[in-house]
């Protein structure tokens with residue numbers, strides 16, 4: 035059996051004093067009224083598979099109010115392996131564990147990546163470019179440790195270079211930072227473009243299955259202009275752009291070009307979805323993107339990720355609900371939260387493990 039999440043347990047975590055949840059290898063539906071803690075459980079699943087969560091919680095937010103210490107643990111089983119990923123919360127700090135040994139976020143992610151789809155994602159198309167970059171990066175980080183390292187080095191370099199720009203630095207010092215920005219940035223761009231190219235094929239196919247008469251696309255638009263194919267050529271382009279903007283950057287005290295300012299642009303029939311897409315089209319884009327993430331995980335790792343659908347059923351119309359449930363095939367382990375089982379067909383409910391959160395499970 036492919037690796038799957040089998041049991042989540044939490045102690046003094048968020049709204050729970052203690053809670054344990056057995057997960058179905060296929061579909062688990064967490065049903066319960068508002069504020070009963072369903073998203074808290076999804077957040078724990080995401081933290082223990084991706085090493086980070088969409089809510090970007092601090093340790094004190096994760097710890098149950100008033101408790102001195104807490105934890106969350108997730109058992110992963112399959113392919114002859116049994117791994118326990120853990121999150122310990124105490125004294126304002128959090129730390130990850132893997133089979134009881136202390137590790138970092140990178141130690142828990144990657145074994146079973148997760149794809150989360152939640153209401154916050156639904157306006158990804160019309161939000162600022164940083165939301166779309168974050169969508170691509172948070173996915174890439176789970177699939178490739180090198181991507182994670184490059185991203186964090188690049189972000190640190192931008193921050194430090196920005197501090198320097200505000201200090202009227204000597205030209206030779208700035209050149210050192212430009213060089214490291216150009217080299218790391220070019221590597222990051224190679225990773226981003228390769229990942230987006232993988233996503234794009236699936237994205238277009240899934241979107242067209244939802245809306246056969248529309249032609250969607252997604253493209254990477256770099257602030258460096260049209261990018262070359264070679265890493266060194268991109269680094270050279272980056273150096274040139276930095277030089278050209280130096281006066282402007284010194285005046286404004288910030289790095290104005292590079293992957294941290296790039297755009298991931300969606301189009302439908304050649305028109306920018308951000309400006310011209312209807313709300314329904316924008317939602318189809320996000321749905322297709324999420325399903326594409328599942329497919330790309332399968333392409334790269336040879337097995338699907340854990341799919342987390344948090345409260346999206348109520349946000350989607352019947353045809354999009356059908357599209358997503360039709361896609362949740364037998365081999366995709368899925369956890370879905372809802373306040374209302376009426377959104378699911380009998381066919382889905384007959385095969386799912388339904389857990390009533392807020393009552394005994």
Ligand SMILES: Nc1ncnc2c1ncn2[C@@H]1O[C@H](COP(=O)(O)OP(=O)(O)OP(=O)(O)O)[C@@H](O)[C@H]1O
Nearest residue numbers: 048049068069070071072073074095096097098099
């Ligand atoms: N650190 C914490 N300590 C105690 N309670 C907390 C903590 N963090 C969050 N909560 C509580 O958890 C509840 C929210 O849980 P959650 O967002 O998981 O609900 P939900 O079941 O997903 O609801 P909805 O259906 O409305 O999305 C709130 O009542 C909030 O006060």
